[in-house]
Amino acid sequence: MIVLSELDEEVQAAVAATRERVAALHAELPRWGLVVWTAGNVSERVMVDRGRGPQCAGLFVIKPSGVSYDELSPGTMVVCTLQGDKIEDGTPASLTPSSDTAAHAYVYRHMEGVGGVVHTHSTYATAWAARREPIPCVLTMMADEFGGDIPVGPFALIGDDSIGRGIVETLSGSRSPAVLMANHGPFTIGRDARAAVKAAAMCEEVARTVHVARQGGEPVPIDQAQIDSLNDRYQNVYGQHEE
Numbered sequence: 001m002i003v004l005s006e007l008d009e010e011v012q013a014a015v016a017a018t019r020e021r022v023a024a025l026h027a028e029l030p031r032w033g034l035v036v037w038t039a040g041n042v043s044e045r046v047m048v049d050r051g052r053g054p055q056c057a058g059l060f061v062i063k064p065s066g067v068s069y070d071e072l073s074p075g076t077m078v079v080c081t082l083q084g085d086k087i088e089d090g091t092p093a094s095l096t097p098s099s100d101t102a103a104h105a106y107v108y109r110h111m112e113g114v115g116g117v118v119h120t121h122s123t124y125a126t127a128w129a130a131r132r133e134p135i136p137c138v139l140t141m142m143a144d145e146f147g148g149d150i151p152v153g154p155f156a157l158i159g160d161d162s163i164g165r166g167i168v169e170t171l172s173g174s175r176s177p178a179v180l181m182a183n184h185g186p187f188t189i190g191r192d193a194r195a196a197v198k199a200a201a202m203c204e205e206v207a208r209t210v211h212v213a214r215q216g217g218e219p220v221p222i223d224q225a226q227i228d229s230l231n232d233r234y235q236n237v238y239g240q241h242e243e
């Protein structure tokens with residue numbers, strides 16, 4: 001069993017910082033109306049920089065299962081190996097990690113560029129998942145953030161590698177950071193947990209807008225070359241850039 005307090009200081013400091021970020025980002029899910037009760041979860045890969053750039057510490061931090069959002073804190077964030085096994089992280093042994101831990105762990109093991117994973121049951125995105133229908137790229141906001149349609153992943157039961165495998169098989173080779181897991185809800189990925197939370201918020205926003213648009217008729221898809229141009233600008237030009 002890995003014992004956090006026996007790991008080197010850089011790893012312990014990185015875990016503490018990751019716990020702070022993941023705990024704070026969980027508050028964004030109810031804030032943007034993406035979850036009810038204890039549904040949903042956020043995780044982030046622990047990265048350590050020993051002078052040669054950020055390296056994966058072989059750990060990630062995730063929410064404890066079924067704990068109310070207003071009871072979450074850095075000290076209750078659970079630390080797991082990339083196999084999804086909780087380490088001796090200073091929390092009570094009885095505090096179990098999210099029921100989606102295996103899915104998050106599978107993504108981290110198979111998509112090394114992914115630093116954050118988020119799962120919600122946000123209403124409109126989950127309604128598209130119930131129909132097993134991809135959200136068509138008919139908005140510039142979709143081209144910006146998703147680079148095309150938001151795909152649907154396979155139906156998978158919770159608790160083993162099934163969901164994680166479905167996420168990886170669907171998103172590998174896709175520009176989309178979001179996948180609508182059939183009859184379940186959206187999972188999103190990002191370079192870090194904040195990017196994955198943003199993708200979850202924008203996934204729900206475009207799911208709602210396209211749903212509303214379809215009430216008045218069939219929305220018109222955007223030409224692929226224009227999607228590519230919009231995605232390139234948004235991913236590489238939009239916003240503020242460090243000097």
Ligand SMILES: O=C(CO)[C@@H](O)[C@@H](O)COP(=O)(O)O
Pocket residue numbers: 038039040041063064065066067097098099100119120121158
């Ligand atoms: O997706 C589901 C249930 O469908 C749950 O796993 C999830 O939303 C919340 O579970 P946790 O509290 O993270 O264990």
